[in-house]
Amino acid sequence: MRDVFRTLEWCSRGRSRRHSLIAGILVLVLVAQVGCAGSGTGNFVRMSTHELFPDARKETVSPSQEGGIHSVSGKVAVASGRFDPKFDIMGGPAKGGTRGALKGAVEGFFAPLQLAQAGLAGILIAPFLMPVGLVVGAVEGGSAEPAVTVEVRAGALHEMVKTQKMQEDLRSRVVHLGSLKTAYTLMVLTDRGPNAPGDRPDYRPLRQEGAQTVIEVAVESVTLHGGGVFNHANPALVVGVIGIGRWVRINDNVELYGNRFTYYSKSNRTLAEWAGDPEGFRNELNQATAEIAEKIVQNIFPRKGSN
Known part of the structure; x- marks a missing residue:
């Protein structure tokens, strides 16, 4: 953690607010990941x-x-x-062809919404990942069997x-x-x-x-x-x-x-x-x-x- 925050040295007073916001988001992401890792389900x-x-x-x-x-x-x-x-x-598994690509795109687009369950960090990150999920889902769905x-x-x-x-x-x-x-x-x-x-x-x-x-x-x-x-x-x-x-x-x-x-x-x-x-x-x-x-x-x- 110390190494992470050492890279966020304030270059000037005008940038302090922006860096503090980035640092805050990083902390929230780490907290969300720890919370998700500790919520496993038994057999x-x-x-x-x-x-x-x-x-x-x-x-x-x-x-x-x-x-x-x-x-x-x-x-x-x-x-x-x-x-x-x-x-x-x-x-x-998705089924290949156009239907597979469509299914993958839809599921990939909405998949990041699951991060909202992790709290504020998930809510902040999810909108930025949805376009990525759309593209990845479409590619994988189209290449399915x-x-x-x-x-x-x-x-x-x-x-x-x-x-x-x-x-x-x-x-x-x-x-x-x-x-x-x-x-x-x-x-x-x-x-x-x-x-x-x-x-x-x-x-x-x-x-x-x-x-x-x-x-x-x-x-x-x-x-x-x-x-x-x-x-x-x-x-x-x-x-x-x-x-x-x-x-x-x-x-x-x-x-x-x-x-x-x-x-x-x-x-x-x-x-x-x-x-x-x-x-x-x-x-x-x-x-x-x-x-x-x-x-x-x-x-x-x-x-x-x-x-």
Whole structure:
């Protein structure tokens, strides 16, 4: 920092105000960069399902009663989603030609507006970067791969998601981990579970089978996220997988617990790289279901033998 300000020596009194303004902008830019660097996101984001589905019935539990929820004993059924996870690409590669150039120009022009979130420094700098983003975005968008190539790669990844059987895999992992952590009897349900994201099945008929509660798990979506501001032609993408875990009391179908977990891969690769490495992509999906299952079990089941 000292070396930076030594270069801003006042040559004359008439220039002091101008140099002080430049120095001030430099300080604001450095502060904004530090602030952005310290706002990273971890591998998991957790959100209550009742923030997503406020109409869902849920029992209100005071802190003193939380132990009572975890003391429910007996047989626990485990159900999984009965639908294919939604697949999407957000911020993916531009498609070449005129449409790609137009898309890149528009996105590049407005990309600097993201700097406004950094505060005053971002607001001051953004207008000067917008013309640059326009040109860079147009060049990159126009040099992007043909639309048919992008669509073929996206279709191949979508097919992998559909054939991965992520719902069954998540259920099996929860049953396995749960059996290691609790003394409950776990019963696998293959004919029950939500038919779509947000579906709330009625589990009360299971009372005849002797189960007291149901653990419901589901993989809602698999999304490739692009985070590059100026790399529209071939951005690096991370894999994001959203999973749901619910604990429902069978007697009255009341939800005792519900959370949404979002897993992000540590590696980021281009669409071509993900599509060109089917084994690597499937391994990433396996890692996602494994970690989501672990989070669900940690949040729902008590320590082994606590019942």
